[in-house]
Amino acid sequence: MNRTIEVSLTRAEGAIVRILGLIERRGFIVESIATRSDPHADSLVMHVDVASRGRPYDVLVRQIVRLLDVRHALLVEPQAAGQRLVC
Amino acid sequence: MKGAEALLEALRDRGVEVVFGYPGGAIMPLYDALLGSGIRHILVRHEQAAAFAADGYARVSGRPGVCIATSGPGATNLVTGIANAFLDSVPLVAITGQVATPLRGTDAFQEVDIFGITLPIVKHSYVVRHIEELPRIVHEAWDIAASGRPGPVLIDLPKNMAAGEAHGAARVLRPRLAPERADEADLARAAAMIAAAERPVLYAGGGIGIGRAIHAFRNFVAETGIPVVSTLKGLGAVPTDEPLFLGMLGMHGTRAANNAVQQSDLLIAVGARFDDRATGKLEGFAPDARVIHLDVDRAEIDKLRRADVALAGDLSQSLAAIGQGLRIAAWRRHCLRMKAQHAWRYDAPGDGIYAPELLRRLTTACDGEATIACDVGQHQMWVAQHCLIRRPERHLSSGGLGAMGYGLPAAIGAHFADPQRTSIAVSGDGSIMINIQELATLKRYGLPVKILLLDNQSLGMVRQWQELFFERRFSEVDLSDNPDFASVARSFGIDAMTVDRASQMDETVDALLNHAGPLFVHCRIDPAANVWPLVPPGHTNATMLEGSLQ
Numbered sequence: 001m002n003r004t005i006e007v008s009l010t011r012a013e014g015a016i017v018r019i020l021g022l023i024e025r026r027g028f029i030v031e032s033i034a035t036r037s038d039p040h041a042d043s044l045v046m047h048v049d050v051a052s053r054g055r056p057y058d059v060l061v062r063q064i065v066r067l068l069d070v071r072h073a074l075l076v077e078p079q080a081a082g083q084r085l086v087c
Numbered sequence: 088m089k090g091a092e093a094l095l096e097a098l099r100d101r102g103v104e105v106v107f108g109y110p111g112g113a114i115m116p117l118y119d120a121l122l123g124s125g126i127r128h129i130l131v132r133h134e135q136a137a138a139f140a141a142d143g144y145a146r147v148s149g150r151p152g153v154c155i156a157t158s159g160p161g162a163t164n165l166v167t168g169i170a171n172a173f174l175d176s177v178p179l180v181a182i183t184g185q186v187a188t189p190l191r192g193t194d195a196f197q198e199v200d201i202f203g204i205t206l207p208i209v210k211h212s213y214v215v216r217h218i219e220e221l222p223r224i225v226h227e228a229w230d231i232a233a234s235g236r237p238g239p240v241l242i243d244l245p246k247n248m249a250a251g252e253a254h255g256a257a258r259v260l261r262p263r264l265a266p267e268r269a270d271e272a273d274l275a276r277a278a279a280m281i282a283a284a285e286r287p288v289l290y291a292g293g294g295i296g297i298g299r300a301i302h303a304f305r306n307f308v309a310e311t312g313i314p315v316v317s318t319l320k321g322l323g324a325v326p327t328d329e330p331l332f333l334g335m336l337g338m339h340g341t342r343a344a345n346n347a348v349q350q351s352d353l354l355i356a357v358g359a360r361f362d363d364r365a366t367g368k369l370e371g372f373a374p375d376a377r378v379i380h381l382d383v384d385r386a387e388i389d390k391l392r393r394a395d396v397a398l399a400g401d402l403s404q405s406l407a408a409i410g411q412g413l414r415i416a417a418w419r420r421h422c423l424r425m426k427a428q429h430a431w432r433y434d435a436p437g438d439g440i441y442a443p444e445l446l447r448r449l450t451t452a453c454d455g456e457a458t459i460a461c462d463v464g465q466h467q468m469w470v471a472q473h474c475l476i477r478r479p480e481r482h483l484s485s486g487g488l489g490a491m492g493y494g495l496p497a498a499i500g501a502h503f504a505d506p507q508r509t510s511i512a513v514s515g516d517g518s519i520m521i522n523i524q525e526l527a528t529l530k531r532y533g534l535p536v537k538i539l540l541l542d543n544q545s546l547g548m549v550r551q552w553q554e555l556f557f558e559r560r561f562s563e564v565d566l567s568d569n570p571d572f573a574s575v576a577r578s579f580g581i582d583a584m585t586v587d588r589a590s591q592m593d594e595t596v597d598a599l600l601n602h603a604g605p606l607f608v609h610c611r612i613d614p615a616a617n618v619w620p621l622v623p624p625g626h627t628n629a630t631m632l633e634g635s636l637q
Contacts, residue, residue: 013214018206025207062386068211068231 004076015069090218091120091249097225107137111157114184116249132524136496138168143500151178151232158184159197170208174487178237187247210238218253236384267400278409284353293320294358296479303403310410314422316344320486323479337365339468343426345628361391371627443473450475457509458501462494462518465547492521516542526579529605576607587611
């Protein structure tokens with residue numbers, strides 16, 4: 001089952017690539033991405049649909065959280081996933 | 088003040104006295120500012136060596152090492168060193184020149200996207216876009232490199248940012264880098280689990296040395312009396328002649344260490360990451376053990392082995408909270424009996440030099456006080472198995488990346504971090520050729536670094552694997568056409584000697600520890616010698632192949 005990870009990140013050079021690259025390098029598949037800006041907080045919020053080949057999602061989230069540009073990251077509860085934008 | 092001057096001023100503010108690098112076009116403004124800056128620049132002869140030297144400096148000093156290269160090939164030559172620091176959690180600040188901002192993205196001369204190239208192998212990175220940001224970036228980079236789980240930080244510096252005038256400086260903000268503390272309830276659960284254990288084992292990793300938790304770890308060992316095994320990078324967490332130390336675990340670990348882990352009912356992993364070289368086949372690793380995992384990096388918890396209790400945070404604080412006296416005398420006796428039964432033997436037949444015996448003699452003669460910087464291959468494992476290592480920072484080894492060519496430049500960096508301590512590079516005839524040009528650095532600065540080259544005229548570890556696992560089909564491992572290494576060293580102006588008989592071991596040790604100035608010892612060893620024991624690939628650590636001296 002795919003899961004959605006919500007990431008809030010600082011608008012910094014390379015921040016988006018760093019996150020997406022980490023997800024793929026750690027053995028997960030990026031299925032889709034939706035991003036919106038939060039001009040008040042000078043940040044971006046990403047929702048990334050991710051498929052796993054058996055590796056734990058919670059470990060991936062902790063790996064994302066330790067990136068310096070990331071303000072927070074969390075696994076979206078499956079019942080809330082229908083509300084997300086997908087592009 | 089120019090941008091380059093602002094950068095150097097920020098480095099000086101952080102106490103930087105020495106940097107390692109190699110100049111070139113785009114980084115020229117920084118090199119111009121280095122003159123008279125009060126920061127000593129060590130000119131290496133290849134940028135990879137600058138990164139490795141800064142790495143060695145950082146491991147010994149406990150403070151970030153700084154390396155500098157120009158744009159394009161200079162920057163890409165740093166990449167192996169940056170990856171090495173990333174995989175071994177070494178604090179490093181790498182500064183690369185970049186083409187001027189108006190030229191970026193035009194495929195200009197010596198333009199590469201080093202920021203993009205290094206994204207997966209840095210803890211963080213910056214492209215300098217405004218001169219005024221430079222002090223903030225340098226201070227942030229320093230703090231990020233050194234804090235929590237350390238790692239490399241890259242600063243890509245366009246030429247016009249270095250050469251331009253700074254008009255004011257952005258406020259320096261210290262990032263949010265306070266260490267975590269483990270949860271009190273988890274600490275209580277861990278303490279209860281330890282109290283109930285009958286066959287506990289401490290699995291010591293490189294995080295103990297990196298996290299400056301050696302004192303707390305040794306106190307914990309003394310209080311609990313739990314037998315200790317260690318990863319390659321954890322060696323020295325307790326002295327390797329400590330009675331409770333069973334040896335390195337894993338692929339080239341001792342039988343006592345691997346058996347103890349396999350038989351344990353509680354594995355306490357401290358600053359270790361369940362690396363495949365340590366665990367063997369993961370599914371069969373410590374099959375009966377519950378796991379307490381202590382690590383400063385929460386992302387390591389549950390990555391490969393689920394922890395029954397996770398203590399994410401400062402290792403010293405966690406260890407102090409869970410120590411206690413235990414009644415495990417029978418288990419301890421069992422472990423020590425295994426250690427005695429499988430003790431190393433050094434009675435190799437013949438009159439040639441048995442490398443493990445030479446390494447043992449060398450490090451016992453100096454009571455483990457020298458810094459040993461390894462290259463990668465069979466000799467790296469012999470160092471790990473047979474050297475007396477009293478502290479992790481006296482054993483520099485490319486653990487995660489396994490980068491041949493690391494040893495000599497790392498030994499150079501170690502010398503600058505601790506000039507009074509003997510610094511010895513132990514290398515092989517494959518590895519030494521990767522960065523042999525650094526003999527010129529020894530000569531230029533008159534560094535009393537010693538080199539012990541164990542020459543088996545082959546890529547020994549690859550040859551060993553071809554012998555054991557590829558039906559003796561030897562492919563591209565023969566190095567019998569090596570140059571005369573002693574002559575090569577002398578051509579750089581380095582004193583050299585060649586030895587090949589067991590009767591020369593004492594004079595070899597004496598020379599390595601007492602020769603004034605740099606010395607290159609070319610030691611010919613048995614080309615057929617293998618590293619034992621060995622856990623074959625795909626097997627658990629319960630399966631160990633052994634050679635004639637095991």
